[in-house]
Amino acid sequence: MTAAATSRRSVIRPPSLARPRKVDKVPFVELYAGRLQGVVSSGSDEDRVYVSYFESGSGNFFCSTNNNRPCGGLRGSPCKHLQALMTEAVLQYGAPRLINYLSLGADPATARAAYDLLRFIKGGPHKVEAGMVFSRFLTYLHHVGLPSTTLPIPEMNWFVR
Amino acid sequence: MPLTDLTTPPAAAAEAAALLDRLDQSFSGGFARLHGEHLDALASLGRAFSGTPLAGALGEALEGISRSEFLDRHFLVLAAARAALQGAQHDALAAQAAGALGRAVAKPEEIPASAVQAVPPQIEVWLESVRHWLMELGLAGFANLDVNTLLPFQATLDQVESEPRLGRHAALLGGFLDELLTVFPARGTPEFPLFRWADLWSRAMVLSARAPAPAHTYTVSGELRILGADLRQHETFATLVAFGSLREKGKPARLVRATISAFKVDVIQGEELGPLLADAGATLLDGLAQSKALQLSDMALTATGDLLWSDKAAKLGAAFDPLAEAAEVLKAAPAARPSLAAADRHPALLEELVYLAGYKVGGKEEALTITVDGATLPLDHDRFPETDDLALIEVKACSEMVALLRFDADRWTLQPLLVGGGAKKKPKFIGASLGGGKGKKSKLGALSTLKERSSKLLRKKS
Numbered sequence: 302m303t304a305a306a307t308s309r310r311s312v313i314r315p316p317s318l319a320r321p322r323k324v325d326k327v328p329f330v331e332l333y334a335g336r337l338q339g340v341v342s343s344g345s346d347e348d349r350v351y352v353s354y355f356e357s358g359s360g361n362f363f364c365s366t367n368n369n370r371p372c373g374g375l376r377g378s379p380c381k382h383l384q385a386l387m388t389e390a391v392l393q394y395g396a397p398r399l400i401n402y403l404s405l406g407a408d409p410a411t412a413r414a415a416y417d418l419l420r421f422i423k424g425g426p427h428k429v430e431a432g433m434v435f436s437r438f439l440t441y442l443h444h445v446g447l448p449s450t451t452l453p454i455p456e457m458n459w460f461v462r
Numbered sequence: 463m464p465l466t467d468l469t470t471p472p473a474a475a476a477e478a479a480a481l482l483d484r485l486d487q488s489f490s491g492g493f494a495r496l497h498g499e500h501l502d503a504l505a506s507l508g509r510a511f512s513g514t515p516l517a518g519a520l521g522e523a524l525e526g527i528s529r530s531e532f533l534d535r536h537f538l539v540l541a542a543a544r545a546a547l548q549g550a551q552h553d554a555l556a557a558q559a560a561g562a563l564g565r566a567v568a569k570p571e572e573i574p575a576s577a578v579q580a581v582p583p584q585i586e587v588w589l590e591s592v593r594h595w596l597m598e599l600g601l602a603g604f605a606n607l608d609v610n611t612l613l614p615f616q617a618t619l620d621q622v623e624s625e626p627r628l629g630r631h632a633a634l635l636g637g638f639l640d641e642l643l644t645v646f647p648a649r650g651t652p653e654f655p656l657f658r659w660a661d662l663w664s665r666a667m668v669l670s671a672r673a674p675a676p677a678h679t680y681t682v683s684g685e686l687r688i689l690g691a692d693l694r695q696h697e698t699f700a701t702l703v704a705f706g707s708l709r710e711k712g713k714p715a716r717l718v719r720a721t722i723s724a725f726k727v728d729v730i731q732g733e734e735l736g737p738l739l740a741d742a743g744a745t746l747l748d749g750l751a752q753s754k755a756l757q758l759s760d761m762a763l764t765a766t767g768d769l770l771w772s773d774k775a776a777k778l779g780a781a782f783d784p785l786a787e788a789a790e791v792l793k794a795a796p797a798a799r800p801s802l803a804a805a806d807r808h809p810a811l812l813e814e815l816v817y818l819a820g821y822k823v824g825g826k827e828e829a830l831t832i833t834v835d836g837a838t839l840p841l842d843h844d845r846f847p848e849t850d851d852l853a854l855i856e857v858k859a860c861s862e863m864v865a866l867l868r869f870d871a872d873r874w875t876l877q878p879l880l881v882g883g884g885a886k887k888k889p890k891f892i893g894a895s896l897g898g899g900k901g902k903k904s905k906l907g908a909l910s911t912l913k914e915r916s917s918k919l920l921r922k923k924s
Contacts, residue, residue, distance in 0.1 A: 449742035
């Protein structure tokens with residue numbers, strides 16, 4: 302194919318794909334607006350969830366309940382919820398994509414586990430409104446409840462994975 | 463079957479492609495910052511449409527955009543012009559494919575309109591928001607997007623997704639926004655697929671011109687045999703398109719298409735799509751997975767040969783051999799085949815169903831080719847779905863195939879849907895694992911966990 306032809310492509314398999322994973326402990330993980338953010342279930346209380354995030358660039362992070370109560374485990378370094386978020390994010394996106402998105406100093410060729418990435422989180426606790434992340438989670442959950450359809454959708458010809 | 467005729471695309475399609483290349487440069491830097499070459503390209507576009515019904519409106523739009531008069535109407539006309547160029551390419555390509563395959567060009571049927579339904583006013587409002595956002599993307603340019611241009615659109619998208627009549631919009635815009643968000647925020651100069659995004663932008667704009675009218679249909683009864691299916695998905699939406707032969711009593715066999723789709727989230731993949739899609743067409747999935755005929759009674763069929771699937775109008779029948787059926791009906795394919803509505807024509811949406819016997823796979827790993835009857839076409843790697851149901855190793859091991867003849871990036875390709883023959887006894891095909899409610903017992907259980915969370919939290923909220 303000529304250079305012009307390869308650039309005239311309508312259908313391209315996305316270079317970075319999310320992978321399936323178990324979602325029991327960390328039901329929601331996303332890369333959004335310059336943050337790795339998600340929702341982590343409490344280990345002790347079935348009805349409580351923690352909202353956690355890492356910010357790209359600054360390396361700041363935070364963890365609180367969805368009612369904005371700070372996580373007790375959060376001191377100068379990421380708590381167990383933030384660690385769980387990173388672990389699941391590595392499963393979902395792979396370490397190289399996270400290193401790139403969060404601008405971490407880790408080596409994408411050798412970093413494998415969440416630990417390899419957490420070592421490069423240089424920021425500190427920095428509060429954001431948990432509600433913003435939590436409402437993203439509700440939008441996400443909303444998708445599994447939307448009705449299916451049998452309408453022809455020719456536009457899906459553009460989407461492959 | 464002289465597939466050799468498909469090695470060079472028609473000249474008319476190439477000329478339009480050159481015009482598109484020049485136009486698309488403006489989408490990169492943005493229509494708010496047009497320079498000499500961009501304005502020249504817009505002028506060429508205007509000249510290409512002189513004497514056509516779009517000439518007047520396009521002239522006005524181009525003039526308006528050149529003097530920074532930014533109205534969504536101008537951008538809608540621009541999108542329509544870009545789509546019309548691709549519609550013309552589609553027609554030239556469809557004629558070339560039909561010639562090579564020795565079949566008539568498939569065209570939509572004429573079906574008289576039924577009663578017109580009133581459009582809820584909120585749909586018009588949402589579509590106006592969509593057009594406005596698309597205009598902002600066009601003005602900024604794909605290279606210059608930032609999260610402030612992208613994030614506020616989520617609120618409009620939520621509304622579009624909540625309206626069943628806007629299923630096409632939701633599927634397209636959800637996928638488009640998601641792609642934009644995987645690139646932005648970006649550091650430095652982002653890499654992005656300009657041609658593809660200009661495609662998605664134009665289609666979204668044209669689709670949002672006005673509220674969609676319900677499809678004109680009539681009902682059909684008879685035996686449907688699914689010959690193959692394609693799985694299409696992005697992070698929040700999955701679609702299964704099944705292609706089959708339909709035998710109505712006393713009529714020759716025709717080819718039809720049936721589509722079932724569901725919203726999803728990124729972690730739901732593979733067999734877990736089964737239960738979601740089964741919600742729309744469990745019987746269709748079973749007919750596909752078990753290669754069993756489906757008895758249809760009074761199911762709606764559109765002008766473009768699309769069945770509006772309804773499990774209530776379908777019953778599972780006797781088993782059949784999909785390769786034998788494909789060989790029979792696709793040897794001299796009937797003119798009554800799935801097609802595209804006039805406004806939907808686009809080269810990448812061409813999907814000509816073919817049956818190939820005695821094919822051979824050659825070429826290198828990431829650039830495999832399929833040779834049949836002395837003609838060699840590339841295998842469509844990008845469209846080969848990520849599924850265990852059909853693997854490349856099986857395509858190589860077999861000798862008979864049901865495939866879609868596709869066009870993209872200036873060339874024809876083949877996308878296998880079902881393979882068999884050779885050493886393999888049972889056919890391998892896309893969608894085999896989606897029938898029989900198998901995904902419900904998935905080891906990951908992501909779907910059931912998220913559904914449970916959803917029912918708890920969303921109920922609490924409301």
